Amino acid sequence: xxxxxxxxxxxxxxxxxxxxxxxxxxxxxxxxxxxxxxxxxxxxxxxxxxxxxxxxxxxxxxxxxxxxxxxxxxxxxxxxxxxxxxxxxxxxxxxxxxxxxxxxxxxxxxxxxxx
Amino acid sequence: xxxxxxxxxxxxxxxxxxxxxxxxxxxxxxxxxxxxxxxxxxxxxxxxxxxxxxxxxxxxxxxxxxxxxxxxxxxxxxxxxxxxxxxxxxxxxxxxxxxxxxxxxxxxxxxxxx
Numbered sequence: 001x002x003x004x005x006x007x008x009x010x011x012x013x014x015x016x017x018x019x020x021x022x023x024x025x026x027x028x029x030x031x032x033x034x035x036x037x038x039x040x041x042x043x044x045x046x047x048x049x050x051x052x053x054x055x056x057x058x059x060x061x062x063x064x065x066x067x068x069x070x071x072x073x074x075x076x077x078x079x080x081x082x083x084x085x086x087x088x089x090x091x092x093x094x095x096x097x098x099x100x101x102x103x104x105x106x107x108x109x110x111x112x113x114x115x
Numbered sequence: 116x117x118x119x120x121x122x123x124x125x126x127x128x129x130x131x132x133x134x135x136x137x138x139x140x141x142x143x144x145x146x147x148x149x150x151x152x153x154x155x156x157x158x159x160x161x162x163x164x165x166x167x168x169x170x171x172x173x174x175x176x177x178x179x180x181x182x183x184x185x186x187x188x189x190x191x192x193x194x195x196x197x198x199x200x201x202x203x204x205x206x207x208x209x210x211x212x213x214x215x216x217x218x219x220x221x222x223x224x225x226x227x228x229x
Contacts, residue, residue: 009155034217043119043205043220044158090157101146101211102173103218105157 002027004093006106013081014114021076021109023091032094033074034103035065039087047089050074061085081113117142119221121206127227128196136191136224138206145211147189148173148218149181151202158205164189165211196228 004025013019025031032051036044048059055067065076076089091106119140128134140147148163150173160173164183178200180192189208193200203225207218 006157036220041223043222044207044218045220046217049217102148102160102163103158105150105159107155107157 002093002095002104004033004091004104004106006089006091006109008109009107010110010112012112012114015083016080019076019078019081019085019111019113021089021091021111023074023076023106025072025074025091025093027093027095031074033065033067034092034094035059035063035074035076036090036092036105037061037087038090038108044090047076083113083115086111086113117219119206119208119219121204121221121224123224124222125225127229129229130197131195134193134196134226136193136204136206136226138189138191138221139187140189140206140208140219141187142208142210142219143186144208144219145186146218147183147206147208149179149189149191150205150207151175151200152205152223153202161191161204196226198228201226201228 034049035047038044047063048057050057050067058064063078067074089109092103095102122137145166149161150158152158159175161179162181164170170181205223206221209216209218
Protein backbone atom coordinates (compact mmCIF):
# COMPACT_ATOMS: atom_id res chain seq x y z
CA UNK A 1 0.00 0.00 0.00
CA UNK A 2 1.16 3.52 -0.70
CA UNK A 3 1.03 5.87 2.24
CA UNK A 4 2.55 8.85 3.98
CA UNK A 5 2.94 9.44 7.67
CA UNK A 6 3.54 12.60 9.65
CA UNK A 7 4.60 11.34 13.06
CA UNK A 8 4.16 14.66 14.88
CA UNK A 9 0.78 16.31 15.30
CA UNK A 10 2.37 19.44 16.71
CA UNK A 11 5.77 21.08 16.38
CA UNK A 12 6.76 24.15 18.36
CA UNK A 13 9.85 26.16 17.57
CA UNK A 14 11.19 29.54 18.62
CA UNK A 15 11.39 32.31 16.05
CA UNK A 16 14.78 32.38 14.40
CA UNK A 17 15.51 28.74 15.12
CA UNK A 18 15.62 26.09 12.40
CA UNK A 19 12.48 24.03 11.93
CA UNK A 20 11.85 20.51 10.71
CA UNK A 21 8.50 18.91 9.94
CA UNK A 22 8.80 15.18 9.41
CA UNK A 23 7.28 12.96 6.74
CA UNK A 24 7.88 9.33 5.87
CA UNK A 25 6.44 7.47 2.94
CA UNK A 26 5.81 3.99 1.64
CA UNK A 27 5.52 3.38 -2.09
CA UNK A 28 6.45 0.85 -4.71
CA UNK A 29 8.48 2.51 -7.40
CA UNK A 30 9.71 6.07 -7.51
CA UNK A 31 7.84 8.50 -5.30
CA UNK A 32 6.38 11.84 -6.27
CA UNK A 33 6.25 13.80 -3.01
CA UNK A 34 4.75 17.16 -2.16
CA UNK A 35 4.47 19.58 0.72
CA UNK A 36 1.47 21.85 1.15
CA UNK A 37 0.72 24.50 3.76
CA UNK A 38 -2.68 25.55 5.08
CA UNK A 39 -3.08 28.88 6.82
CA UNK A 40 -6.17 29.43 9.00
CA UNK A 41 -9.39 29.64 7.00
CA UNK A 42 -7.55 29.14 3.73
CA UNK A 43 -7.14 26.38 1.18
CA UNK A 44 -3.93 24.44 0.81
CA UNK A 45 -1.01 26.10 -0.93
CA UNK A 46 1.73 24.23 -2.73
CA UNK A 47 5.20 24.63 -1.20
CA UNK A 48 7.47 22.26 -3.06
CA UNK A 49 7.76 18.88 -4.73
CA UNK A 50 10.22 16.08 -5.34
CA UNK A 51 9.98 14.21 -8.61
CA UNK A 52 13.54 13.22 -9.38
CA UNK A 53 17.02 14.70 -9.25
CA UNK A 54 18.59 16.55 -6.34
CA UNK A 55 17.67 15.24 -2.93
CA UNK A 56 17.40 18.79 -1.57
CA UNK A 57 14.41 20.56 -3.02
CA UNK A 58 13.89 24.28 -2.61
CA UNK A 59 10.42 25.77 -2.49
CA UNK A 60 8.37 28.81 -1.62
CA UNK A 61 8.84 31.11 1.39
CA UNK A 62 12.36 29.85 2.11
CA UNK A 63 11.31 26.27 2.73
CA UNK A 64 13.24 23.26 1.52
CA UNK A 65 12.84 19.53 1.85
CA UNK A 66 15.32 16.70 1.96
CA UNK A 67 14.48 13.47 0.17
CA UNK A 68 16.14 10.42 1.69
CA UNK A 69 15.48 7.21 -0.18
CA UNK A 70 17.16 4.89 2.31
CA UNK A 71 15.11 6.28 5.19
CA UNK A 72 11.99 6.78 3.01
CA UNK A 73 11.67 10.29 4.35
CA UNK A 74 10.88 13.71 2.97
CA UNK A 75 11.32 16.17 5.82
CA UNK A 76 10.42 19.84 5.42
CA UNK A 77 12.98 22.33 6.71
CA UNK A 78 13.63 26.00 7.09
CA UNK A 79 16.86 27.49 8.46
CA UNK A 80 15.20 30.30 10.41
CA UNK A 81 11.54 30.14 11.41
CA UNK A 82 9.18 33.11 11.32
CA UNK A 83 6.05 33.61 13.39
CA UNK A 84 4.18 33.87 10.09
CA UNK A 85 5.21 30.26 9.29
CA UNK A 86 2.74 29.07 11.91
CA UNK A 87 0.28 26.91 9.98
CA UNK A 88 -0.82 23.35 9.25
CA UNK A 89 1.57 21.45 7.01
CA UNK A 90 0.70 18.41 4.90
CA UNK A 91 2.96 15.95 3.19
CA UNK A 92 1.46 14.19 0.15
CA UNK A 93 2.37 11.30 -2.10
CA UNK A 94 1.18 10.88 -5.64
CA UNK A 95 -0.17 7.39 -6.09
CA UNK A 96 0.80 5.54 -9.23
CA UNK A 97 -2.03 3.03 -9.47
CA UNK A 98 -3.54 2.61 -12.92
CA UNK A 99 -3.90 5.69 -15.05
CA UNK A 100 -5.11 7.93 -12.30
CA UNK A 101 -3.03 10.42 -10.43
CA UNK A 102 -4.23 10.76 -6.92
CA UNK A 103 -2.64 12.30 -3.89
CA UNK A 104 -2.50 10.60 -0.54
CA UNK A 105 -2.10 13.12 2.26
CA UNK A 106 -0.58 12.74 5.67
CA UNK A 107 -2.60 13.69 8.73
CA UNK A 108 -0.95 17.08 9.00
CA UNK A 109 1.45 18.75 11.43
CA UNK A 110 0.53 21.95 13.21
CA UNK A 111 3.60 24.18 13.32
CA UNK A 112 3.67 26.95 15.90
CA UNK A 113 6.51 29.45 15.84
CA UNK A 114 6.82 31.23 19.14
CA UNK A 115 8.01 34.85 19.25
CA UNK B 116 -5.86 35.73 -11.47
CA UNK B 117 -5.53 31.96 -11.56
CA UNK B 118 -7.85 30.48 -9.00
CA UNK B 119 -10.23 27.79 -7.87
CA UNK B 120 -13.49 29.08 -6.45
CA UNK B 121 -16.00 27.24 -4.31
CA UNK B 122 -19.49 28.16 -3.25
CA UNK B 123 -20.85 28.38 -0.71
CA UNK B 124 -18.03 28.84 1.77
CA UNK B 125 -20.21 27.91 4.73
CA UNK B 126 -23.35 25.82 4.78
CA UNK B 127 -25.62 24.53 7.51
CA UNK B 128 -28.26 22.04 6.44
CA UNK B 129 -30.41 19.25 7.79
CA UNK B 130 -30.24 15.53 7.23
CA UNK B 131 -31.67 14.46 3.90
CA UNK B 132 -31.85 17.84 2.20
CA UNK B 133 -30.03 17.66 -1.11
CA UNK B 134 -27.25 20.15 -1.64
CA UNK B 135 -24.63 21.06 -4.22
CA UNK B 136 -21.25 22.65 -3.67
CA UNK B 137 -19.92 24.29 -6.79
CA UNK B 138 -16.29 24.38 -7.88
CA UNK B 139 -14.87 26.34 -10.78
CA UNK B 140 -11.34 26.87 -12.07
CA UNK B 141 -10.08 29.37 -14.64
CA UNK B 142 -6.79 27.69 -15.54
CA UNK B 143 -8.07 25.28 -18.20
CA UNK B 144 -6.93 22.35 -16.06
CA UNK B 145 -7.92 18.86 -17.08
CA UNK B 146 -7.72 17.28 -13.64
CA UNK B 147 -10.10 18.22 -10.84
CA UNK B 148 -10.71 16.61 -7.50
CA UNK B 149 -12.75 16.84 -4.32
CA UNK B 150 -11.35 16.22 -0.86
CA UNK B 151 -12.74 16.28 2.63
CA UNK B 152 -10.63 17.31 5.59
CA UNK B 153 -11.29 15.93 9.04
CA UNK B 154 -9.16 16.43 12.16
CA UNK B 155 -6.42 13.84 12.50
CA UNK B 156 -7.21 12.29 9.13
CA UNK B 157 -5.69 14.81 6.76
CA UNK B 158 -7.36 15.17 3.38
CA UNK B 159 -9.13 12.25 1.82
CA UNK B 160 -10.15 12.18 -1.80
CA UNK B 161 -13.84 11.83 -2.59
CA UNK B 162 -13.97 11.90 -6.38
CA UNK B 163 -11.75 13.04 -9.18
CA UNK B 164 -12.06 13.82 -12.86
CA UNK B 165 -9.40 13.51 -15.51
CA UNK B 166 -11.35 15.50 -18.09
CA UNK B 167 -14.85 16.35 -19.26
CA UNK B 168 -17.25 13.45 -18.77
CA UNK B 169 -14.51 11.36 -17.09
CA UNK B 170 -14.94 10.88 -13.36
CA UNK B 171 -13.91 8.22 -10.88
CA UNK B 172 -14.20 7.38 -7.22
CA UNK B 173 -11.57 8.37 -4.73
CA UNK B 174 -11.10 6.89 -1.29
CA UNK B 175 -14.35 7.99 0.35
CA UNK B 176 -17.03 8.33 -2.36
CA UNK B 177 -20.03 6.98 -0.42
CA UNK B 178 -22.84 9.49 -0.19
CA UNK B 179 -21.44 11.82 -2.84
CA UNK B 180 -21.93 12.37 -6.56
CA UNK B 181 -20.07 14.52 -9.05
CA UNK B 182 -20.40 15.55 -12.67
CA UNK B 183 -18.03 17.12 -15.20
CA UNK B 184 -20.03 18.55 -18.05
CA UNK B 185 -17.66 21.46 -18.62
CA UNK B 186 -13.94 21.62 -18.19
CA UNK B 187 -14.03 24.47 -15.70
CA UNK B 188 -16.75 23.17 -13.36
CA UNK B 189 -16.83 20.17 -11.05
CA UNK B 190 -19.79 20.29 -8.64
CA UNK B 191 -20.09 18.03 -5.62
CA UNK B 192 -23.58 16.74 -4.90
CA UNK B 193 -24.85 15.33 -1.62
CA UNK B 194 -28.19 13.73 -2.48
CA UNK B 195 -29.14 12.95 1.11
CA UNK B 196 -26.65 14.48 3.53
CA UNK B 197 -26.03 12.84 6.87
CA UNK B 198 -24.27 14.16 9.98
CA UNK B 199 -21.14 12.10 9.22
CA UNK B 200 -20.67 14.29 6.14
CA UNK B 201 -20.07 17.30 8.34
CA UNK B 202 -16.60 18.32 7.24
CA UNK B 203 -14.42 20.83 5.46
CA UNK B 204 -14.44 20.27 1.71
CA UNK B 205 -11.81 21.32 -0.81
CA UNK B 206 -11.87 21.34 -4.55
CA UNK B 207 -8.55 21.20 -6.41
CA UNK B 208 -7.32 21.27 -9.99
CA UNK B 209 -4.11 20.66 -11.89
CA UNK B 210 -2.96 20.29 -15.48
CA UNK B 211 -2.73 16.81 -16.91
CA UNK B 212 0.82 16.60 -18.14
CA UNK B 213 3.68 14.67 -16.64
CA UNK B 214 1.97 13.86 -13.38
CA UNK B 215 4.19 15.82 -11.05
CA UNK B 216 2.10 18.92 -11.03
CA UNK B 217 1.03 20.70 -7.93
CA UNK B 218 -2.64 20.98 -7.31
CA UNK B 219 -4.37 24.32 -6.87
CA UNK B 220 -6.88 24.31 -4.04
CA UNK B 221 -10.03 26.29 -3.52
CA UNK B 222 -10.67 28.13 -0.24
CA UNK B 223 -12.82 25.37 1.21
CA UNK B 224 -16.49 24.85 2.10
CA UNK B 225 -17.36 24.17 5.69
CA UNK B 226 -20.47 21.99 5.89
CA UNK B 227 -22.53 21.23 8.97
CA UNK B 228 -25.27 18.63 8.66
CA UNK B 229 -27.72 18.61 11.56
